Amino acid sequence: MNPLLAQFLAEANDLLAQVDEGLLQLERVPGDPELVNEVFRAAHTFKGSSGLFDFPELTRLTHAAEDLLDAVRGGRLTLDSGMTDDLLAAFDLIRGWLAHVTTHERLPASAGTDAAGLITKLRAPLGGEAAPAAARTAGVPAPVIDVAPDWLAWLDAEWLTETAAWLATTSSTLRFVWYTPDTDCFFRAEDPLHLVRQVPALEKLGVVQPEAWPAPEDYDEYTCMLSFVVVTRAAMGELNHLFRYVPDQIEIVELDSDAITRHLSGEPPLRAEEAVSVVVTAVIDSEVSADARAVLQAAHRALTLEGAVAEGARLRSVRHAVAAAAWALGVPVDVAESSPDELIATVVRLAGEAAPAPVAPIPAQLQTQAVAPHEEKEPVGRADDPGGQVGTRVLKVDQEKVDRLMELVGELNVAKNGLTFLADAAEEEFGSRVLSRRIKDQYAGLHRIAEELQAAVMDVRMLPLSVAFGRFPRLVRDLSRRLGKTIELVTEGEDTMADKDVIEALGDPLVHLVRNSLDHGIETSDERIAAGKHAAAKLTLAAVADGDAVIVEVSDDGRGVDPERVKRKAYEKGLISEEELETLTETEAVDLVFRPGFSTADQVSDLSGRGVGMDAVRASVEKLGGTVTMRSKFGHGTSTRLRLPLSMAVTQVMVFSVGGQRFGIPVDLVVETVRVPAGEMSRVLHQEVVMMRGEVVPVIDLARALDMPSTLAEGADRPILVVSVNNQRVGLLVEQFHREVDVILKPMEGLLAYADEFSGTALLGDGLVLLVLNMKEVLGLAARVA
Numbered sequence: 001m002n003p004l005l006a007q008f009l010a011e012a013n014d015l016l017a018q019v020d021e022g023l024l025q026l027e028r029v030p031g032d033p034e035l036v037n038e039v040f041r042a043a044h045t046f047k048g049s050s051g052l053f054d055f056p057e058l059t060r061l062t063h064a065a066e067d068l069l070d071a072v073r074g075g076r077l078t079l080d081s082g083m084t085d086d087l088l089a090a091f092d093l094i095r096g097w098l099a100h101v102t103t104h105e106r107l108p109a110s111a112g113t114d115a116a117g118l119i120t121k122l123r124a125p126l127g128g129e130a131a132p133a134a135a136r137t138a139g140v141p142a143p144v145i146d147v148a149p150d151w152l153a154w155l156d157a158e159w160l161t162e163t164a165a166w167l168a169t170t171s172s173t174l175r176f177v178w179y180t181p182d183t184d185c186f187f188r189a190e191d192p193l194h195l196v197r198q199v200p201a202l203e204k205l206g207v208v209q210p211e212a213w214p215a216p217e218d219y220d221e222y223t224c225m226l227s228f229v230v231v232t233r234a235a236m237g238e239l240n241h242l243f244r245y246v247p248d249q250i251e252i253v254e255l256d257s258d259a260i261t262r263h264l265s266g267e268p269p270l271r272a273e274e275a276v277s278v279v280v281t282a283v284i285d286s287e288v289s290a291d292a293r294a295v296l297q298a299a300h301r302a303l304t305l306e307g308a309v310a311e312g313a314r315l316r317s318v319r320h321a322v323a324a325a326a327w328a329l330g331v332p333v334d335v336a337e338s339s340p341d342e343l344i345a346t347v348v349r350l351a352g353e354a355a356p357a358p359v360a361p362i363p364a365q366l367q368t369q370a371v372a373p374h375e376e377k378e379p380v381g382r383a384d385d386p387g388g389q390v391g392t393r394v395l396k397v398d399q400e401k402v403d404r405l406m407e408l409v410g411e412l413n414v415a416k417n418g419l420t421f422l423a424d425a426a427e428e429e430f431g432s433r434v435l436s437r438r439i440k441d442q443y444a445g446l447h448r449i450a451e452e453l454q455a456a457v458m459d460v461r462m463l464p465l466s467v468a469f470g471r472f473p474r475l476v477r478d479l480s481r482r483l484g485k486t487i488e489l490v491t492e493g494e495d496t497m498a499d500k501d502v503i504e505a506l507g508d509p510l511v512h513l514v515r516n517s518l519d520h521g522i523e524t525s526d527e528r529i530a531a532g533k534h535a536a537a538k539l540t541l542a543a544v545a546d547g548d549a550v551i552v553e554v555s556d557d558g559r560g561v562d563p564e565r566v567k568r569k570a571y572e573k574g575l576i577s578e579e580e581l582e583t584l585t586e587t588e589a590v591d592l593v594f595r596p597g598f599s600t601a602d603q604v605s606d607l608s609g610r611g612v613g614m615d616a617v618r619a620s621v622e623k624l625g626g627t628v629t630m631r632s633k634f635g636h637g638t639s640t641r642l643r644l645p646l647s648m649a650v651t652q653v654m655v656f657s658v659g660g661q662r663f664g665i666p667v668d669l670v671v672e673t674v675r676v677p678a679g680e681m682s683r684v685l686h687q688e689v690v691m692m693r694g695e696v697v698p699v700i701d702l703a704r705a706l707d708m709p710s711t712l713a714e715g716a717d718r719p720i721l722v723v724s725v726n727n728q729r730v731g732l733l734v735e736q737f738h739r740e741v742d743v744i745l746k747p748m749e750g751l752l753a754y755a756d757e758f759s760g761t762a763l764l765g766d767g768l769v770l771l772v773l774n775m776k777e778v779l780g781l782a783a784r785v786a
Helices: 003-028 033-050 056-073 081-104 111-126 128-137 150-154 157-167 192-197 236-242 257-265 272-285 288-304 313-328 340-353 399-428 433-461 472-483 500-521 525-530 563-572 578-583 586-594 613-623 775-785
Strands: 174-179 202-208 227-232 250-255 462-464 487-492 497-499 537-546 549-556 627-633 637-645 651-658 661-666 670-676 682-684 687-692 695-701 718-725 728-733 736-743 758-763 769-773
Touching: 003 033, 003 081, 003 472, 033 056, 056 081, 056 111, 081 111, 150 227, 157 202, 157 257, 174 192, 174 236, 192 227, 236 250, 250 257, 399 433, 399 736, 433 462, 462 500, 472 487, 472 500, 497 500, 500 537, 500 549, 500 613, 500 637, 563 578, 563 586, 586 613, 586 627, 613 627, 613 637, 651 718, 651 769, 661 736, 687 718, 695 718, 695 775, 718 736, 718 775
Parallel strands: 487 537, 661 769, 695 728
Antiparallel strands: 174 227, 174 250, 202 227, 462 497, 537 549, 549 637, 627 637, 651 661, 651 736, 670 718, 682 687, 687 695, 718 728, 758 769
16 A cells, blocks of 8 residues: 555544544534634545545545535534534544445445435535535625735745645645734833744645844843734634734735645736636636636636626636536536526536546644644754653554554563473472572563563553543434433543454444443433423443452433343243343342343334344453443432453463363452361352351362362362452362463464353463463353252
């Protein structure tokens, strides 16, 4: 793939996420100018980057979205839910296109058809395709294109050339500001740099130094000797308001692509009377199929410049030019009797059909410094000053490379663990305690390095929970509108970190939980008001670090779980017996929602009712090595807590032997290891138990559960590994305890994929394969054997 395209795709996700997040925030805080500017800047940056590639449908769609956002930003329109729906739908379509581009490096064949309807919807609030004419009729003046001033030379010519090429693909203009602060402005409490930083939609900032600086002995640090050239997409009204206290120190001009191009070429400004002849010349002397857009732009200037077009020969020339451009585009139109306003509408419509020319990327600033709006700029160090680094140095690395590095860390752990076996062999087989001690010393040093390397790689893989939470503002908005409910989403602890694999695997369980809350847990506004609650429900996503685990909680203030109804539904579906129906506690009844096939929905819909949601949540979380618990108070709400390991890449396991075979259990499940005299073992209802600190702990013979021979002597002490599964303590009778080791857990595949009692395999330092037990399945297997 083209490296430039790969970089665009990588950055596009962030820009589209900014647009989505900003649009959702604008629904909650309508009219916030800073939010509008942020969304517009993200959409504008995305459109500008997309112009680098031959994706005309993508550029046309983003241009339509940008025009709508520009109208909202300029105060000509008020963003409503319908416009937000159309904008979100447009960027969803773009997101799907980019997924196709990632694989095929081109847009889908249906892109043009798919985009057409959305473009029409996006342009409808602007007056449809004839928006400029309609706007002009409504009293909004068309932009007045000024003559490029001489001070434009302070801007880099290469940047101006590329900006003119970019503007040529749109009907947009830019505002250029020349700001010359008074030399004694500081004594009037004016801060020119602070004022410049407040310019919205800043495209370029040039700092102009004086032709000659005074001698050091004559230099006055309280005298302002700098001037500024500002390029912005902000409207004239915004600029006049910003510089309202220094009107005599600024000069503002509005320029389009042609004005900038003529300035760069040294040509005199185009007079209004010449505009029509330029159109005709472009039609006669050039290949219209290649220059249709340029012809249309010239026609638009000829029609909008005051006094440029009158009835007669010149107006007929414009009609011929527009008809020729339309023919070249394969969109014949009849403009024989069109008025100037009708011609403008036709030009705008045809410009949307003309394929935009590729736009070169804006290069690094050469003669001027770029300053982002509303962003404080740190002092820049000298080039020879190693401490002059500004900002954080960030290196983007492909995810596969990080995964490969993690695999190598796992291999290093396996090799490191092999030294302990080698030390034991040196002492037991060769009788060299000195050599054994030296090997162990080397192991200690290597172990420290391996742990630090593992921690460093883990830090690289860590992502904030905001990555997982990011999809839910949009999901909650769409589903709440669909269900007719008013719901406020609150997120807490988004900066809590977890491994990328955990973050990615957490997505589906959270979607199930959120959908369940929206559909089952939260009432309609009328029901909430009748129950004495606030009409708007509150759904909270919270995350917090807990040692080597992360806790994610989904809670709502809805109707809660009715334990009696849950028990009755479970009994009707045959999930519990009649005895359990009478004896289950409220907590146990709430836990029934995780049973396979359980659902309280009376009708199956595309949201719920199939009985697979909550069961899938528990299965997914337990597959990650985590746990799920639910608390609910009927009438007040429900809270579901997920406890997940921080990382799935490296697992620490406790190794033990059963029937001459070594097995492992994740250390997170281990409570303690004990040796109990055989005489202290008891039996209750065919179940072996042991009394530990006043608590009766059931004991499972792992050899019997796994159908393996037991090698324990009759009267020998019983090694018992106490584990905690689903908040229940269970003792596992084993033969011998070994050490704790860090392993890379591999899933069961091939012929052993059916063996649910094993969660995976790992390679030990001595070359043997370790089977890691899935304790939930082992307990179920032991119950069946008993």
